[in-house]
Amino acid sequence: MKPLYIIKIGGNIVDDELKLSSFLQEFSAIRENKILVHGGGKLANKLAEKLGIEQKMIDGRRITDSETLKVVTMVYAGLINKNIVAQLQANGCSAIGLSGADANTILAHKRINAAHDYGFVGDIDSINSEFLNQLLENKMIIVFAPITHDKKGQLLNTNADTIAQEIAKAMSGFYHTNLIYSFEKAGVLTDVDDESSRIEEINPSYYTQLKEEKKIFAGMIPKLDNAFAALNNGVKKVIIGKAEDLTGLISGTAGTSIVNE
Amino acid sequence: MKPLYIIKIGGNIVDDELKLSSFLQEFSAIRENKILVHGGGKLANKLAEKLGIEQKMIDGRRITDSETLKVVTMVYAGLINKNIVAQLQANGCSAIGLSGADANTILAHKRINAAHDYGFVGDIDSINSEFLNQLLENKMIIVFAPITHDKKGQLLNTNADTIAQEIAKAMSGFYHTNLIYSFEKAGVLTDVDDESSRIEEINPSYYTQLKEEKKIFAGMIPKLDNAFAALNNGVKKVIIGKAEDLTGLISGTAGTSIVNE
Numbered sequence: 064m065k066p067l068y069i070i071k072i073g074g075n076i077v078d079d080e081l082k083l084s085s086f087l088q089e090f091s092a093i094r095e096n097k098i099l100v101h102g103g104g105k106l107a108n109k110l111a112e113k114l115g116i117e118q119k120m121i122d123g124r125r126i127t128d129s130e131t132l133k134v135v136t137m138v139y140a141g142l143i144n145k146n147i148v149a150q151l152q153a154n155g156c157s158a159i160g161l162s163g164a165d166a167n168t169i170l171a172h173k174r175i176n177a178a179h180d181y182g183f184v185g186d187i188d189s190i191n192s193e194f195l196n197q198l199l200e201n202k203m204i205i206v207f208a209p210i211t212h213d214k215k216g217q218l219l220n221t222n223a224d225t226i227a228q229e230i231a232k233a234m235s236g237f238y239h240t241n242l243i244y245s246f247e248k249a250g251v252l253t254d255v256d257d258e259s260s261r262i263e264e265i266n267p268s269y270y271t272q273l274k275e276e277k278k279i280f281a282g283m284i285p286k287l288d289n290a291f292a293a294l295n296n297g298v299k300k301v302i303i304g305k306a307e308d309l310t311g312l313i314s315g316t317a318g319t320s321i322v323n324e
Numbered sequence: 325m326k327p328l329y330i331i332k333i334g335g336n337i338v339d340d341e342l343k344l345s346s347f348l349q350e351f352s353a354i355r356e357n358k359i360l361v362h363g364g365g366k367l368a369n370k371l372a373e374k375l376g377i378e379q380k381m382i383d384g385r386r387i388t389d390s391e392t393l394k395v396v397t398m399v400y401a402g403l404i405n406k407n408i409v410a411q412l413q414a415n416g417c418s419a420i421g422l423s424g425a426d427a428n429t430i431l432a433h434k435r436i437n438a439a440h441d442y443g444f445v446g447d448i449d450s451i452n453s454e455f456l457n458q459l460l461e462n463k464m465i466i467v468f469a470p471i472t473h474d475k476k477g478q479l480l481n482t483n484a485d486t487i488a489q490e491i492a493k494a495m496s497g498f499y500h501t502n503l504i505y506s507f508e509k510a511g512v513l514t515d516v517d518d519e520s521s522r523i524e525e526i527n528p529s530y531y532t533q534l535k536e537e538k539k540i541f542a543g544m545i546p547k548l549d550n551a552f553a554a555l556n557n558g559v560k561k562v563i564i565g566k567a568e569d570l571t572g573l574i575s576g577t578a579g580t581s582i583v584n585e
Contacts, residue, residue: 113375133403141402142394145471145479149425153477159427164410166420166464194462201458203427210406216414218406 067096067199067238068313071227072245074104076306077143084150089309091154096199096238098230100207101147102223107138127182127220135220136162140208147206158204163211164218166194169226171211171219185211185219187226190233199238228293235297242298243313244286245306250319251287255280264320267291290321328357328460328499329574332488333506335365337567338404345411350570352415357460357499359491361468362408363484368392368399388443388481396481397423397471405469412465419465424472425479427455430487432472432480446472446480448487451494460499489554496558503559504574505547506567511580512548516541525581528552551582 070090076082090099111118111134119126127135144160151158163169163185171185198205207230209223224244231242253273254260265273270287273279279287290301304311304318311317331351337343351360372379372395380387388396405421412419424430424446432446459466468491470484485505492503514534515521526534531548534540540548551562565572565579572578 136406137398137402139402140406141398141400145397145401145423145425148423149473149479150477152425152428152473152475157427158425160423160425162406162409162421164406164413164419164421166418167413197462201455212410212413214413216411218410 064237064239065096067098067234067240068093068243069098069100069227069231069234069240070243070245070309071100071102071223072306073102073223075247076245077101077104078106082307083147086306086309087147087150087154091151091156092310093313098195098199098205098207098234099147100209100223100227100230101139101143102209103135103139103143106143107135110134110138121179121181124181126180127184129183132183132218132220136210136218140210144206144208151204151206156204157202158206159198160206160208162208162218163221163226167191167212167214168194169207169211169221169229170214171221172213173217173219183217183219185213185221187211187221187229190229192233192236195230195234196237224289228289228298231293231298232296235299240298241300241302241313242290242293243302243304243309243318244290245304245309245312248305249317250304251279251283253278262319264322266322266324270321287321291323294321294323325498325500326357328359328495328501329354329504330359330361330488330492330495330501331504331506331570332361332363332484333567334363334484336508337506338362338365339367343568344408347567347570348408348411348415352412352417353571354574359456359460359466359468359495360408361470361484361488361491362400362404363470364396364400364404367404368396371395371399382440382442385442387441388445390444393444393479393481397479401469401471405467408467412467417465418463419467420459421467421469423469423479424482424487428452428473428475429455430468430472430482430490431475432482433474434478434480444478444480446474446482448472448482448490451490453494453497456491456495457498485550489550489559492554492559493557496560501559502561502563502574503551503554504563504565504570504579505551506565506570506573509566510578511565512540512544514539523580525583527583527585531582548582552584555582555584 140162148160174184211221249258250261252260301321308317401423409421435445472482510519511522513521562582569578
């Protein structure tokens with residue numbers, strides 16, 4: 064099977080025009096099939112603030128009320144997604160931007176939670192992997208905004224990390240999928256304050272050992288659990304590291320690779 | 325050749341939730357291939373006003389400065405486009421929303437005007453008819469937001485009527501194209517205040533006669549000139565009328581048909 068890279072970029076790249084432009088140059092140079100999933104950054108918060116829409120939080124999670132949903136739909140699926148696509152086109156990439164509603168690519172349902180109502184937040188049910196495969200076969204580069212829908216006419220706000228993971232899992236039937244999560248650190252570190260303490264590779268037995276020795280920062284554990292869950296669902300490799308060195312993340316000279324063996 | 329309907333809806337439909345929902349029901353029921361092009365309505369103006377972005381006009385035309393471009397990209401390509409797609413999906417339509425940057429579907433250049441700078445307004449150079457045809461062959465229903473790009477990384481604001489016309493012309497190589505412009509009136513009227521004075525069909529000789537007899541409202545003349553230009557470039561029929569009776573516009577019981585013979 065041919066390789067496919069699913070790359071998630073977060074707010075620290077999306078919010079910084081120069082970093083984004085430089086990232087998109089490196090992204091454009093990847094010769095293999097690729098899908099980009101972008102988060103939202105601070106732009107949506109800024110717009111909500113300007114419009115006087117109060118951001119309600121429960122346990123550190125934002126509640127997506129109907130006004131906030133409009134804001135994230137405008138910022139994520141409109142402003143950010145179309146600007147990324149236009150830049151990729153300028154780099155000679157045949158890019159197409161999608162929300163999960165487009166071609167029913169990501170079907171979700173409104174989160175059901177007995178304790179709290181998170182509003183218009185979507186948990187993913189399925190990925191239209193057949194259509195995504197057709198686009199990839201057609202040499203298209205797909206750019207996803209973190210907006211999904213429920214096929215009942217409702218748009219939903221969905222976590223970009225989860226979208227990247229579900230797409231990677233769904234595309235594993237067609238491709239040798241590599242899932243790249245970019246974040247602020249150089250990778251998984253044994254000393255959170257020392258970038259040189261990056262671990263190059265983690266497999267399940269080493270992961271158990273690292274946890275037993277308490278060498279892994281607690282905040283990384285959910286990310287790593289998710290990474291192993293992806294590997295158990297067909298994804299070949301998960302790479303965590305800085306988007307600023309995308310080429311290194313792909314070649315294996317940067318970031319932490321999470322593998323099953 | 326198979327028929328293809330390219331249907332443009334304006335602000336009066338987009339701004340009215342009930343009218344839009346009813347229109348999308350009728351649109352979904354069309355069994356032939358179809359492309360929807362939507363305008364922006366008053367939502368973009370309202371958002372610009374809330375954000376304190378001053379709307380500059382020259383001769384009744386809006387200047388798209390960089391802040392206004394962000395607003396129209398958010399509202400047209402984000403909010404309106406994705407909500408229409410989600411509603412069509414709920415109606416069982418396999419809809420996909422695009423801006424002109426997506427898959428380079430509409431390539432444009434920034435308008436050059438010696439007298440005035442209209443800002444980030446795009447005049448169309450070409451349509452990626454091959455990709456649109458692939459989507460249609462794949463049973464997709466395409467929904468265009470009136471945003472294009474210059475393939476140099478710049479998004480541009482482009483008139484939705486012009487987008488509909490250029491798409492209709494470009495798709496005439498693959499399909500028997502019918503271009504439907506919806507507006508506030510029942511069609512071309514000989515008495516602008518009397519909806520019953522609708523003309524059912526206009527061909528070039530009748531158009532000449534109507535103009536000579538001054539039976540056509542001056543505001544309609546550029547629209548009709550554009551319609552005949554489309555017919556001279558491969559489009560089979562142009563229909564002008566109310567979006568509220570889309571089924572009638574298609575069956576020929578409503579609106580005015582503009583034909584070449």
